[in-house]
Amino acid sequence: VPAAAPAPEPRRIRIGDVLNHIFEVRRFIARGGMGEVFEGINVNTEERVAIKVILPHLAAEPSVQAMFRKEARTLTRLSHPGLVQYRVLAQEPQLGALYIVTEYIDGANLSGQLATLKPTTEDLVSLLRRLAEGLAAAHALGAIHRDISPDNVMLEEGRLDRAKVIDFGIAK
Numbered sequence: 001v002p003a004a005a006p007a008p009e010p011r012r013i014r015i016g017d018v019l020n021h022i023f024e025v026r027r028f029i030a031r032g033g034m035g036e037v038f039e040g041i042n043v044n045t046e047e048r049v050a051i052k053v054i055l056p057h058l059a060a061e062p063s064v065q066a067m068f069r070k071e072a073r074t075l076t077r078l079s080h081p082g083l084v085q086y087r088v089l090a091q092e093p094q095l096g097a098l099y100i101v102t103e104y105i106d107g108a109n110l111s112g113q114l115a116t117l118k119p120t121t122e123d124l125v126s127l128l129r130r131l132a133e134g135l136a137a138a139h140a141l142g143a144i145h146r147d148i149s150p151d152n153v154m155l156e157e158g159r160l161d162r163a164k165v166i167d168f169g170i171a172k
Contacts, residue, residue: 011056011095011096011097012036012055012056013025013036013038013051013053013095013097013099015027015028015038017092017095018043019040019051019090019092019095019097019099020090020092020093021043022042022043022044023040023041023042023043023049023051023099023101024040024041024043025038025040025051026038026039026040026041027039029050032167034054034055034058034064034067034068035052035053035054035055035058036052036053036055037050037051037052037053038050038051038053039051039104040101040104047104048104048106049087049101049102049103049104050084050101050102050103050104050105051099051100051101052099052100052101052102053097053098053099054068054097054098054099056096056097059096059097059098065098068089068098068100069089072086072088072089072100073089074138074141074142074143074168075100075102075143075168076088076089077141078137078138078141078143079137080133080134080137080138081130081134081164082130082131082133082134082135082137082163082164082165083134083135083137083138083164083165084102084103084105084154084164084165084166084167085102085103086100086101086102086103087101087102087103088100088101089101102166105154105156105164105166106156106157107154107155107156107157107158107159107162108154108155108158109150109151109152109153109154109155109166110150110151110153110154110155110163111149111150111151111153113155113158114150117160119160123160123161124160126160126161127160127161127163130161130163131148131153131163131165134164134165135148135165138165138168143168145165145168147167148165152165152166152167153165153166154166
């Protein structure tokens with residue numbers, strides 16, 4: 001019996017890659033300390049998604065994989081309008097890439113909008129209430145974000161009343 005082929009060396013995801021025959025990578029969005037985020041599409045449903053991929057040099061680290069898997073296990077259980085909705089954690093067998101898929105939020109992060117926003121007191125109270133209620137839903141499942149900042153709040157369509165907390169990557 002021939003030996004099984006070794007797992008491929010992880011490589012960086014590129015525009016046009018199709019992960020697990022489901023998620024096509026369409027556009028680079030951002031790079032962080034642990035990974036890269038891309039806009040993608042589910043080729044079966046045409047749903048726009050965000051794809052967060054662990055950087056290849058970290059993908060081989062068991063502790064990084066464990067943190068990524070923990071993030072996905074917790075977040076796929078969360079459902080609140082003030083939180084990004086997680087879809088799936090998967091590993092692409094041909095590319096060796098470990099990734100998380102979330103809903104795609106069409107908008108900008110709060111930090112990029114702070115200089116131009118002219119919110120009323122009512123708008124700010126509504127924003128804080130929405131984010132606090134989302135975080136309370138996460139806390140009820142035992143997830144603590146640990147990195148709340150304007151960079152990790154997305155404003156869908158640039159609207160404060162459609163704000164969502166993203167990136168539970170260092171959640172506890």
